[in-house]
Amino acid sequence: xxxxxxxxxxxxxxxxxxxxxxxxxxxxxxxxxxxxxxxxxxxxxxxxxxxxxxxxxxxxxxxxxxxxxxxxxxxxxxxxxxxxxxxxxxxxxxxxxxxxxxxxxxxxxxxxxxxxxxxxxxxxxxxxxxxxxxxxxxxxxxxxxxxxxxxxxxxxxxxxxxxxxxxxxxxxxxxxxxxxxxxxxxxxxxxxxxxxxxxxxxxxxxxxxxxxxxxxxxxxxxxxxxxxxxxxxxxxxxxxxxxxxx
Numbered sequence: 327x328x329x330x331x332x333x334x335x336x337x338x339x340x341x342x343x344x345x346x347x348x349x350x351x352x353x354x355x356x357x358x359x360x361x362x363x364x365x366x367x368x369x370x371x372x373x374x375x376x377x378x379x380x381x382x383x384x385x386x387x388x389x390x391x392x393x394x395x396x397x398x399x400x401x402x403x404x405x406x407x408x409x410x411x412x413x414x415x416x417x418x419x420x421x422x423x424x425x426x427x428x429x430x431x432x433x434x435x436x437x438x439x440x441x442x443x444x445x446x447x448x449x450x451x452x453x454x455x456x457x458x459x460x461x462x463x464x465x466x467x468x469x470x471x472x473x474x475x476x477x478x479x480x481x482x483x484x485x486x487x488x489x490x491x492x493x494x495x496x497x498x499x500x501x502x503x504x505x506x507x508x509x510x511x512x513x514x515x516x517x518x519x520x521x522x523x524x525x526x527x528x529x530x531x532x533x534x535x536x537x538x539x540x541x542x543x544x545x546x547x548x549x550x551x552x553x554x555x556x557x558x559x560x561x562x563x564x565x566x567x568x569x570x571x572x
Contacts, residue, residue, distance in 0.1 A: 363427030364394035402435035420447040430454025443500040452546040458484030505559040509541040536569035
């Protein structure tokens with residue numbers, strides 16, 4: 327009888343102890359900030375946010391001020407303030423950033439010039455014109471003026487002073503993990519390899535892993551295979567896209 331009681335007591339102690347240990351051992355996920363692209367309102371990024379929330383992430387969407395027409399450095403300053411607010415609200419030391427299109431440049435500028443190097447764990451860019459795009463140059467070539475007077479468009483032109491400064495020195499800052507994801511069907515970042523980074527960044531071309539996958543520029547925030555890469559990058563895993571993901 328005494329043996330049974332002792333055994334029951336031991337089991338009860340173990341049952342109380344195991345969940346506590348498991349919960350404390352579970353790694354805490356950084357809050358994720360989706361940095362929207364040019365002319366992309368917050369709600370357009372909700373499908374990506376919903377996927378991340380379903381995977382247990384605390385997600386916020388940063389809509390670019392003026393929808394991304396102003397100086398990219400001004401938007402990066404605003405992102406710094408936004409990220410500070412997220413960290414204060416959640417108690418997190420760092421955030422993860424997923425930047426689509428111009429949002430990737432805003433995220434990089436925040437890390438390089440506005441305090442993000444010590445506040446960001448992982449930075450993922452989706453179709454970001456990291457080295458500029460001929461599409462921005464083409465607007466001027468066709469006679470429409472200097473990017474229709476849109477400052478951010480001028481800054482995204484290949485060879486702009488903004489990009490020269492952003493890309494001067496090391497592409498990967500501090501201990502931040504950098505991942506870029508690009509697609510051959512990108513209509514706005516041309517050539518598509520302009521979306522890559524150097525100095526140890528992980529660069530992923532969708533079609534190098536999923537050669538039949540058709541993904542456009544906007545599709546980078548909607549596509550299931552791309553999302554599988556985002557999830558792996560956030561977890562610090564090697565990128566092996568799930569080519570049949572919806």
